[in-house]
Amino acid sequence: MEWSQNVVPDAPIGELQAKELDGFEGGLFWLKQRKIWALLYHPNPGTPGRSNFTIAHEFGHYVLHRKVQEAFQCSQSATLGISGAKIEREADQFASYLLMPIDDFSAQVAGRRMTLDVLGECAARYGVSLTAATLKWLEFSDQSAIAIMGREGMLHWWRASDSAKKYAFANLHEGMELPVDSLAVRSDLVLSASNFRDGVEHGTGVWPFPMPVREMAVISDRYDMSISLLILDDAGIEHGDAPDDDMVTTPPTF
Ligand SMILES: [Zn+2]
Known part of the structure; x- marks a missing residue:
């Protein structure tokens, strides 16, 4: 929110809310009257990594796509990559780089035998799911x-x-x-x-x-x-x- 206010003062993210969202994981909406963007995400109390990823994904839409669309609704199948839409893949990629910087990730695993415990440590360090950490590791390993x-x-x-x-x-x-x-x-x-x-x-x-x-x-x-x-x-x-x-x-x- 702070970044968006500094960089895009006429269209910042003015709301960030956990909300029960029927059928989708996250959303980003331009509120015309208030001239702000609202970022909503489905609360996942048991799996905070999932919420982090959703927020980072929606933030990716804000950074990359806010001039293309005024509303983004990301269902799980969209964030699951099933829809295959280009902007969804881009938002996912943005999220993964934002949450798991590769330099830092490489340093964490350097010289270690890869196990679920090592990946689990990294997932905890970056606040993401084990799957997200595993896929990131595969990108640079x-x-x-x-x-x-x-x-x-x-x-x-x-x-x-x-x-x-x-x-x-x-x-x-x-x-x-x-x-x-x-x-x-x-x-x-x-x-x-x-x-x-x-x-x-x-x-x-x-x-x-x-x-x-x-x-x-x-x-x-x-x-x-x-x-x-x-x-x-x-x-x-x-x-x-x-x-x-x-x-x-x-x-x-x-
Ligand atoms: Zn999306």
Whole structure:
């Protein structure tokens, strides 16, 4: 609000409110009479990271798109990337850079073995969800790693670090069945493995990659949804050029 008052004094953000919003996660509206913008976000008391991301997303619309539209309503499916609208992707990207500066994030994880605990620390540091922190890490990591979201046993979307993209493009597609022995579908394994936050080592043949894989998984029974983080053991395999970014499927934000 302070920034907008300094930079755009004739059209600042004058209201910032948590509000029960029917069917959408956040909104940004130009109030003609008062000559201010109102930024609203659905309260998520249990998951403050989600509200932070929504606020940052709406702020992104303010910074990037306020001259294009006078009203933005971002449903979860919009912020989930399902609608695929360009301005929604831009607002998501703005939010992720605003909340998780890459220089700082790199310093936090430098030299550490990646685990859910390490990512969880980063998520807490930036006030974002574990998923948002994971996707950000994949953007700059030089490790070969892939995040896979599954729903009802099927692959819903994936995102890979640069050096893992070629393996993902070659072996993964939306709608494919998740491997039967993966943590993604074996919630019993997730619960019984004492070190599951560190990941379970799979030989080749569990996930469809030509190398062993360490898998960490977060499973939500309530939504019948899983997110697996796969660390590919590609030591000794030469990295080629990463495919173009435009080919990557758009992931949701949480
Ligand atoms: Zn939006």
